Amino acid sequence: MKRIGIDVGGTNTDAAMVDGDTIVATVKVPTSEDVMSGVRTALDAVSDARGPGNGPIDAVMIGTTHFTNAIVERARLERIAVIRIALPSGRSLPPLIDWPDDLRRCVDPMMFMVHGGHEYDGRALVEMRDDEVRDAARAIRDAGITAIAISALFSPLTSQCERRAADLVREILPNARITLSHTLGRIGLLERENVAALNATLQELGRRTVKAFDDALATAGIDAPFFLTQNDGTVALASIAAENPVHCFASGPTNSMRGAAFLTGENDAMVVDVGGTTSDIGCLSGGFPREANNIVHVGGVRTLFRMPDLLPIALGGGTIVDAKTGAIGPRSVGYRITQDSLVFGGETLTTSDIGVAAGLVEMGDHDRVKGLDPAFVSQTLTRLREMVADGFDRMKISAESIPLIAVGGGAFLVSDTVAGASKVIRTENAGTANALGAAMAQVSGEVDQVFSRMSRENAIAEAESAARTNAVAAGAREETLSTLEIEDIPIAYLRDNARRVRVRVIGDIDFGGAG
Amino acid sequence: MTMKRTFLEDDIAPLATGAWILGTGGGGSPYVSALNMRELCRSGHSVEVIDAGDLDDDDLVAVVSGMGAPLVGQERLRDPVLLGRAVTAMEDYLGQSFRAVMNLEIGGGNAFASFLAAAATGKPVVDADAMGRAYPEAQMTSFAIGGLTMYPLSLVDVRDNEVIVTKAASWKWMERISRRVCTEVGSTAATCKAPRTGREVRQWGIHGTVTQAIALGRAVQKARAAHADPIEAVLAHAGGVALFKGKVVDVDRVTSGGFLRGKAYVEGLGDDRGTRLEMGFQNEWAIAMRDGVAIGMTPDLLCLLDTVSGEAIGTETVRYGQRVNLIALPAPQILKTPAGLEAVGPRAFGYDLDYKSVFS
Known part of the structure; x- marks a missing residue:
């Protein structure tokens, strides 16, 4: 069973090929402006490593930040309609009421509130008004909108109204792409509706992205089922996943955590994934990321659905260190690390330069950081390690010691001993844990x-x-x-x-x- | 002396933060109510706030609150129109008009109930409530402690059901009957409690709590903006006492008798390292024990706050790993009287302890 895992991040595109439980190859290439050429480069590189006559690829798993970026950048979003079935309840707070203005302008939603919905115990709130749904559908059709979110009162308990409304809409708009809120969200009407609306506005991008990945795979000569990785550390067939782009929002950190479990065999541990700009700290429980049970904001929108419980901290390999005060971050040189940091010939002191000066890692030109005061280096290192230790302690769920797995390109910044950690584990392929996590989903x-x-x-x-x-x-x-x-x-x-x-x-x- | 002022959009976020702290773990999240208030402000509604001292003896005041399960409130979003209808239903029954509206409880989302009702009816809000915090039941109010009449009560739901409880034998009976009706209409309803005269509000209301909640929220906001410690800001502003600092390590919840009961356990950090805090709750935090010794109890306000943000943590949302500070804020005087302690002291929540104030 050969699988390729790819993780498209903001800075790097990582790929890994796994045969059974054996890692065949891993590569890291810069994420290209057009994203897909980077994916093709990564695919070619791991495919070459496979060698000739080694049999076909059985599956490809891709994790991508496409969808999160679209929401955050307020770009590539499609106009939507939202139908809420809850009247006479909820009238004072129509759908998307608390969205940031710029995002709402960008999505430009048509909104309808109709009578219906259920109570928590399964009784109907009032009788659902089919005629109101039909009127909404006709208005949506006349506006040329096809991406529609439908929410109903207590639909996670009784989904009948949402399903009925979808049928009614399809009678009038056969090509409608409909997101039903109960399929994504939990109790909490506004938050669930928000998730459904975000999902609706990403429909076209989801379709296009999957098509682009398909083309990239075809170009690379790979004919295998293709999956997208999901927020909970699992995968879904790309054609199905494209219908629910919101389930891909946190796939990057999730893949890293899954990869950490795979690489170390530790299923109950904390993971710190040190990237270029930020680190994510999460908790593996039974080999999967612990889920957030609280509100998670995505692009300024309150959501409550299947997302991993992550603590982001402003510390990465590219985080800028103030040469005078020693202040760490929060700004980072990001993907320009290979030009801007001292060891790579730049003028900006970064945490990576501190790591090189302290002898934790070899990269760039060591001579360029020889002039740094050793006391300054060691003090800075102590403080940035305290940041990690503090985050680790915040995310722990019990007082007992638990292993800490350090992954990501900046993993060298994590100390070998962290208070409350039974041990700190590093692994050989820590830099491409995300791609490996995708491959093993x-x-x-x-x-x-x-x-x-x-x-x-x-x-x-x-x-x-x-x-x-x-x-x-x-x-x-x-x-x-x-x-x-x-x-x-x-x-x-x-x-x-x-x-x-x-x-x-x-x-x-x-x-x-x-x- | 007349102190009349206008509640502005600018006051919403501080009121939400302050009321959530005064909710002592219960009272429901103010999010939906605050959002409603924001929309009302933006559509041109304004609400006047008056002091209890501005009321004439015979003025009638409507005491309003949303009733029901917090979880249901996350779906059946509170609507200001309903609170307005609860008030007018009572006026229709009485054949008299209310001069103003006031909150039943300042703690949690119900801190906005009077404002939403006021915006819907055009009446002013009295700067007062009947708890100075949040409590789960009708008999746990200053009006009940004062032995005032507990009826009539109006209850309305979104489908145009209106119920008036014309008489109840006691505050506990009023609680039982109205709770039953509330459950029947889907565990969420708007209520207007027994009407109060200006004299009663002046004598038995807990005064200035709206202003207090807004000022408390502002103190937290200000500390955050200045990157100062918001916990210190709360303590300094409200004359509180720091009781414990630590990390939540376990939460044990059960529902019984229609309440969320249970315990949260906190491992000490900093000066409290090596000790363990046990927080008992019944919707709100009721008692705090450090290594088996009570260090705080109702009616003192036990507030569990996020160590970094100073935001209150509710008994429904407290969870593993949270860094928390437990602080106590002083309870209104009336809750500490013998009659007050009978209604809301530790024994009212099943703890066989004599009330010992953090502040004595």
């Missing part, structure tokens, strides 16, 4: 619902069974499924023993006949 299924009128055991069993069904639908092989996470929270005030249960299961990709 599996498929998951999740359920996050409120259950009532049943015991805790039955609620969890029901959730687990639904999560398994979802995983199989997403392409997992049933016999490989295992439960990764179970979380349940009783809900105040609600009767009937109501509790919110979240279950996630994971399994190997089902290659079917191709496997």
Whole structure:
């Protein structure tokens, strides 16, 4: 089983080829302006390493920042319509009410609020008004919009209204690309609706991106199923993933964490991924990133959905160090590190220069940092290591010692001993952990619902069974499924023993006949 | 002396931050309410704030609050129109007009209830509430402690259901009946509690709490902007006491009797390293024990704040790994009287302890 993993980051495009559990090749190339030529270069490089007569590639997994960047840059977004089924509730706060003005202008949404939706216990709020949905659909059609987000009150518990509305819209707009909020988000109408709307506005970009990757693979002579990596450290078939670009938002850090688990065999550990501009600190639980259970802002928009729990800190290999005061960051030379930093002949003191001066790493011209005061170097190093240690401690979930895995191009900055860490682990391929993580990804299924009128055991069993069904639908092989996470929270005030249960299961990709 | 002022869009964020701190872990997140208020301000609504001292003896004041489960509130978004309807439903029943509206509780999202109702009805807000913080039940108010009448109560929902509870045998009965109706309409409703006269508000209301919450929020904002310690800012501003600093290591939640009960455990950091804090809660933080010894308890305000941002942390959102500071703020005097302690002292929450104030 040969797989290629590719991680397209803002600075570098990394690729790795894995055969079974063996790493065949890894490469790192600069991310090109047009993105795809960098991907082609990376593909060619790992394919060359495969050598002749070694059999075909079985799967390609790609993680990309395309979608996050589009939201952050307010570019390449498509005009959308949002239909909310919740009246007479929620009238005072229409959809996208709290979006940043520039993003809302860019997406230029048409918005409709119609009657319907459910209560937490499954009763209808009021009868859904089909005629209102049809009126909205006709207006959307007349405006020439085809990307539509639909949200309904308590849809994560009862999705009936959203599904019915989608059917009604399709009768009038057969080519509509519809995002139903219950498929992405959790309880929290505004946040779930936000996720659905972000997803809708990325539809065209999703389609184009997958097509471009397809072309790049074809050019490289690779004919294999192609997956996109997801926020939870799993993959989905690219054609399906293109329908839900929001699930790719945090794939970079997630891939790094998965790669760290793969490289070290440590499934319960903290990971610090030191990039060029920032570091991300996360927690591996059972080999997967711990999920955030709180609001995550994406491009200034509040969201609540499947995202990893990450603590970004402004410290990377390109972070600028003030030569006078020793202040570290937050600015970074970023991808210009190979021109601007001292060791590469530039004029800017960076954390990498400190690392070279301290003898932690070999890069560029060591002579160019010989003049730095050793006391200054050691003090700066101590402080930047404190930044990592502090972040590590903040993200830990128990007082017990836990291994810390350091990955990413700037991993050399992490100290060999960190308070609260049982050990600090470095690995040979730490620089391309993200691509390796992509290559090794599996498929998951999740359920996050409120259950009532049943015991805790039955609620969890029901959730687990639904999560398994979802995983199989997403392409997992049933016999490989295992439960990764179970979380349940009783809900105040609600009767009937109501509790919110979240279950996630994971399994190997089902290659079917191709496997 | 008349102190009349206008609540501005600029006051929303500080009120949200301050009210969330005074919520002592409960009261529900102010986010949705604050968003509603922002929209009302932007569409030209303005709300006047008056002092309790400005009320005449016979003025009628509407005491408003949103009622229900916080989780439901995240879907059935609060609508100012409903709070307005709760007020007018009560006026229709009484055949009298309210002079002003006031908050039931300043802690959490309900700090905005009076403003939303005021914007919807054009009435001013009285700078007062009946808790000075947040508590889960009707009998835990200064009006109940003062032995005032607990009825009538109006409750409205979004489908045009309106209920008036014309009489209840006690504050606890009023709580039971109204809670039951609230559950029936989907565990979220707008309510107008028993109308109060100007005299009652002056005698039994907890005064100045709106101003206090806004000023508290401003102090936090100012500290953040100056990269100063927001916790210190809260302590200095509100005359609080720092009780513990640490990291949340475990949270244990159960629902019983319609409440979110449980414990959060915090491992000490800094000066508190080597010690362990146990925080008991029933919607709000009720008691704090360090290594088995009570170091803070209701009605003193126990506020768990994020160490870096100074933002309050709720009992529903507290989680592993958070860096927190526990501080105590002084409780309103009325809650510390014998009648007050009977309603909201440690025994009211099942702790067999005599109230000992952090501030004594």
